Amino acid sequence: DADVTQTPRNRITKTGKRIMLECSQTKGHDRMYWYRQDPGLGLRLIYYSFDVKDINKGEISDGYSVSRQAQAKFSLSLESAIPNQTALYFCATSDLAGAVTGELFFGEGSRLTVL
């Protein structure tokens, strides 16, 4: 199921570098999300977007920014990466029905390591 695609899948970078993680979807969903997964902390919401003109901060938005270039694309940027941003990042989508039922569709994840 390649409906939600994340690139890159793996990235190693250095402290202070700018990194962009991209997410594209072919499900036609309006809602898109970025989560990060850390061992022992589960998934935490970074940013979410309910449509192209609606972007909202999640629990842990500091140090991150996003861009919703189109309905199908939602990018996450780390302007100046730091080691504690090393994590597995997930993009997810949902439509209005999904928002009611709670079903998010996830990408495969982007593993980021900041040295």
Next chain:
Amino acid sequence: AQRVTQPEKLLSVFKGAPVELKCNYSYSGSPELFWYVQYSRQRLQLLLRHISRESIKGFTADLNKGETSFHLKKPFAQEEDSAMYYCALSGLWGSGNTGKLIFGQGTTLQVKP
């Protein structure tokens, strides 16, 4: 504050044994609760939601508002149940929190042969 707590990082059982994955929540209102599962090398996916009162792959979960819990249960574990399980919470439709899932820390279920 909205919070989901899964107290066990790892739950290890033998095949055929009963399983209970614990989930407690904190929410100022009436939440909707869900269980998501991530099998090895697969994407995170919805397993079940409390509002549907369904049984999926033999798993059930009952929302206990008095204890603010939503434990996931299965009477007889199978090896293919081995995975990471996440409990998640969302606000009810119209609450302003709909579609924004808050996840717990996750529990790894290991079913031994």
